[in-house]
Amino acid sequence: MNTSQVEQLALIFKALGDPTRLRILQTLRCCSPDVEIDEEGQCRPAGSLSVGEVCCGLDQAMSTVSHHLKELRIAGLIRTEKRGRWIYCSVNPEALEPIQAFLDGDCSPVPENALVRETAAPEPASTSVR
């Protein structure tokens, strides 16, 4: 992982590193209707909730929820689509791929300037990855 990849991944993790945002995501994943037309004939993207719907599942001001949704959008974790007066949010499943790659142990080129020390401390054994 090069520097910008690390920073990109850190951004995703940071977006997930807040209980409110995590709850928003869970709400979107678990409470979104998977049909496009509800009983009032309203049309919405499949698997999405409006900002207000997300909001009423959480005890927080709408301005706060809106702020967190923006963070999630910037991190690429959700997508939004405006339909008339409502903005519908849905999870972007692709955004979780870098996390999976990280979990699966992406041990490529190694960070900045690896392990090169001039003084002190025992050198790691020569079998180390470098």
Add this chain to the structure above:
Amino acid sequence: MNTSQVEQLALIFKALGDPTRLRILQTLRCCSPDVEIDEEGQCRPAGSLSVGEVCCGLDQAMSTVSHHLKELRIAGLIRTEKRGRWIYCSVNPEALEPIQAFLDGDCSPVPENALVRETAAPEPASTSVR
């Protein structure tokens, strides 16, 4: 996921949500020798690096690295073991399990007070999870 589970997960994500900490983890995962004895006869836990070794792979003050290691330790992402003058750090693979569970879509009981609204906005279709 109940409230405390969400908060626990958020803590882990928050710990991962910093480029420096991510680099530390990658250093530990990729640069730790897997043998216990190095060429100088020094003994260390398998798959570990001393704080100084971690530090010299990153352009940051040791006090900073120490601080981040503490955060990672609190989040359960790494373990540390003191041997003489050195403290050896290694990744705790179990800590990543909750993340995997999250990725695999743990859609249990749903957050706080789900989707119960009194006014406004189209109700989600009746097929929704509730």
Add this chain to the structure above:
DNA sequence: ATCATAATTCGAAATATGCAGAAATATCGT
């Protein structure tokens, strides 16, 4: 006992974050 080294803790400065209320913007229905 003294010294050098490894690491943590402390203190301070700069910056970022979470939150909510008020104002602004956009859209729909009448």
Add this chain to the structure above:
DNA sequence: ACGATATTTCTGCATATTTCGAATTATGAT
């Protein structure tokens, strides 16, 4: 055009975070 509704943006404030250097603690070597 007007009022109601959905959402964002702005503003202010309290709190948290990142970072470093200096002081401190712990250990091993001489």
